[in-house]
Amino acid sequence: MENNKYFFVCCTCGEKIAGFGPWFAHQQQCPACGSKWVDVRYQNDPAGIQQLIADKNTRVESFFHYFDYLPLINRNNIITSGEGAIPVERWAFLEEFAQHYFGTNLTVLVYRNDLNGGTGTFKDVAAAMAASVLKEHGIREYCVASTGNIATAFAFYLAKAGISLSVFIPEDALKSNEAGVSCFGQRVYRIKGDYALAKKICAEFSKKYNIPMSGGNIDPARVEAKKTQVFEWLRQLGYIPDVYIQSLAGGTGPIAIDKALNDIRHLGLFTKDPRYILVQPSGCNPMTVAWEKAKATAYPDGWTQDFPIFNSPQTRIPTLANGNPQTYPILAPLVHKTNGEFITFDENLHVEVSRLVAYETGIKAGPAAAIAVGGFFQSLQQGLLQNGERVMINLGEGTDRAPDLLEEMIYTTIETDNVANCSPFHRETLRSKLYKPFLP
Known part of the structure; x- marks a missing residue:
């Protein structure tokens, strides 16, 4: 060929x-x-990407909108179910939380990968x-x-x-x-x-x-596909967020974002790279452990090769159970150069995160997605988010393949055999309980 x-x-x-x-x-x-x-x-001239981003008349049906900058020769070989044509949403409830409890004015954006055609x-x-x-x-x-x-x-x-x-x-x-x-x-x-x-x-x-x-x-193939999220941010928002938050097992997402930005850097479409805040669950966080050690020792020679291996990690988030972080030597310099962080979120709170997200948005966030949103709360606690920043959270999955989590999200049921035990209630009364685990 x-x-x-x-x-x-x-x-x-x-x-x-x-x-x-x-x-x-x-x-x-x-x-x-x-x-x-x-x-x-x-x-192809990379300037063509700018034309695709600026095109507001063509309906984007999948990430193959950017076919000219994907490693496929014949369009007849495209296999698609509409993936990558997903919205960036603004979550005001997280903005209000940051302002009320931390005095921090943020724009909080969410990339809805749970809406992907295919497997969500x-x-x-x-x-x-x-x-x-x-x-x-x-x-x-x-x-x-x-x-x-x-x-x-x-x-x-x-x-x-x-x-x-x-x-x-x-x-x-x-x-x-x-x-x-x-x-x-x-x-x-x-x-x-x-x-x-x-x-x-x-x-x-x-x-x-x-x-x-x-x-x-x-x-x-994975990196080239995932880089297109950057083009979609520019198409939908007109800018690159100041901060990118993602739950982390291996880290193709940040690698792909960096790749995309390097490809179009000369076009003048953005002014700076996002700070990467990569979130690991407390039951499997080898990259965070390595990062904290490197910070404590002022990033000595060879620090990117110094990471622990967790054999058979015990975590409630199996999709993030990568105990041998072979991509740390790639991700660590990327996080370092953008003044980002690897952080740990208490995985025992992931159900509480999913309950809160469902309450406020009607969206059922899956286990790994809950860790990412939890990373937003953790970032506020650690003072990692600054006034005026635009924060992108990658909502990586829904609950379709996590029926156990969906069952754990039950919290309003009262068992009874008598109407005397039933009474009207006001949904608003649940709010303070749902936010309590994340308060400073």
């Missing part, structure tokens, strides 16, 4: 690679140095891009290791493309995620161990049967 549209440049040695064809032929690694991290470059998560754009690329290159079987959400998204989109998928999930993965893979006729291997073991066995499976494996958080 002739490719005059894009190419890869190895981030380690600078080797030029002519796209996904030779990338797959070399087992998704640089033929010169073996690195798996590449930057995708395009022959932040992973849908990555899976749609991967399915399209695999279809274009005639790959009929694929494998991936996942804590949950990426597995379900890949299962859905690869099934649409007629591609067989083997998924390796850790033993603590949600049953609903397993069902979300199996129901599409894709293979599930529930590994008797943690996510690190699931990745190891998936890699061995890939090598044994010569079946391509997802490249993880730096996979070029």
